[in-house]
Amino acid sequence: MLERFHVPKEQEVRVSDAALRTTITDLFVACGVPEDDAATGADVLTMTDLRGVETHGVSNMLRAYVDWFRDGRLNPRPNWTVVRETPGTATIDGDRGLGVIQGTAAMQIAIDKAREVGVGIVTMRNSGHLGAVGHFAMQAAKQDMVGICLTAMSTLVLPTFGAVPRLGTNPISIAAPAKSEPYLLYDAATSTIAGNKIMLARRVGANMEPGWIADPDGTPIMEEQPVPEGIMYGLGAYNLLPLGGTREQGSHKGYGLGLMVEVLSTLLSGAIPNMVEDKAPIASHHFAAYNIAAFDDLDHFKDTMDRTLQTLTETPPAPGHERVIYPGLPEAESEAERRANGIPLHREVIDWFNRTCDELGVARMETM
């Protein structure tokens, strides 16, 4: 994450991962979620904050989840159904559950299938926000698989040359295990920037870079400036640009990748894209597990991963940079630091926790 997105030191309050886990679980339970599911969802969010992925931890999204449960848009006790199944695939109707809570079980089905036939793909429709999708890819990696997870929700991103948003930020994630190096863990929106980063930039007062968003008429904003005051997302609003920013710098690639995620998540689960029928906050997901032992000797794979990741970290850096990293390395470093020293949350987030805990009759979160 860019330095500018970090919580400024003077605004930071540290909480232990155990305390955060307890409070999130309590809040979900207070919303009607069964105890086990609540603990599963709390683990996803806490791991996300431990890895330093602030945008998708508790700070931005938990309040939305609580609201969606309370206003009935999401179902705290879903009965999901497998609507189609083959030895390598399953399509699931999520019954308006929260993706953050349902993702773990869905990826586990994909993993179990991959043990049988080498690969498992599970698509899920009619489910809520999936959070940091890399978490589920990592779940597969921890079971000696390559994991891929995708999700599609809402319309926030313009197609190249377009003036109205048609795609969600439609992230792609992959995780792959290594022997002694931190696992590869890539998880990123196919827009130039994640939608949650714009919220984060507003909160911490950071500037946007050229190519992040477009003017309301669809023209890419190509100078650095603060997040504009006006409405974000939708017809006649500021919208996100696909990865690449402009056509000349490759935005058609970000757009194409976003469309690919839409097909693999939404259409392959038998749902209708949000650009055709707006059903937000209902999303569609895609979970893939590739059983490494079906393709190659597992030890050989992990050794090769180690050699690859070492080659990357030993790459001489360009002027002005300290080192070359790979996706998953800073996250592993952040996790180690935060497990020891606690997770830094913004004061504003702590205030929200206190208010919501009081309102729902839950014990306030312990801070360090």
Added chain:
Amino acid sequence: MLERFSVPAEDQVLVDHEALRRTIAALFVACGVGEDEARAGADVLVTADLRGVETHGCSNMLRQYIGWFRDGVRNPQPNWTILHETRGTATIDGDRGLGILQGGPAMQLAIDKARDVGVGIVTMRNSGHLGPIGHFTYQAAEQDMLGMCMTASSLLIVPTFGALPRYGTNPIAFSAPARSHPFVLFDAAMSSVASNKIGLARRVGANMEPGWIAEPDGTPIMDERPAPSGEFNLLPLGSTREQGSHKGYGLGLLVEVMTTLLAGAVPRMVERDTKPRHCFIAYNIEAFTDLDEFKDTMDRTLQTLMDTPPAPGHERVLYPGLPEHETEQHRRANGIPLHREVIDWFSAITAELSVAPLETM
């Protein structure tokens, strides 16, 4: 493709696609390739040229393919071996064959597996250049599947913050069928520009955009200038960290894992002599949802994209596969425009290999 990459009108020679097909197949046969494989390979290259994918048609790569066959780098009559296999997967050793000739049967194996268990994935190592990889995904889409294809070969891209290239342009291609609209066909390098585009820019004298390549010390070049004559390294999609190059870098690594690592091979950044590696995936739509419903939804989705009001200065909103489809209609009727320099090369090579010269229109 950006307008600047098109062959300038005064340098164009038009060739009928059937004539081009015949000549390419004859050249492959002259290199020792079997008749059927030669025709399949010619179809891959001619389809790319028909669809306007000049970078991966006959203009840039065919001379290399022929060079590789003639100097023994590529095996014109490979016997591939399946090293590992399950109901949904296969890992293949390509026996130094040329990728564009091996991609068709590899994707077909993935498709057959997807008919059996819903999804099929085939990885291949020790193969050669795979050319316009979207071709093989389209093969799956034509059989009512989603197709995905990736390939990894040379060392051309610097990782974010890095000064040395660590992986290739590692393209991702994806295709999905629709009912009445042209199929989605996405095929793009995970660098901000394909390396063949730099060759093309040199040939047609076009400028490079900011963020396409790095200075020799790894610093992204952020002004517009002509393509360099010497060696260069490409930047990941996104160009700079602030504009998201870590995403292009991560996607490049995704491709490296799915192709190289899952094929049991070692990345080129680790061992210099590693041969190209590929990954072919087919998802049987019927296994997931109703096929008719899927195609209807695809049509509605693509229609919504085309109906999107354009931003100022743009005529319309496209989707990947649409302009390529339009170009194909036009070029089937009017011929494929090749650069004079390419025609000269064809004349020289057909004479050298005693093949009938390429007919022009």
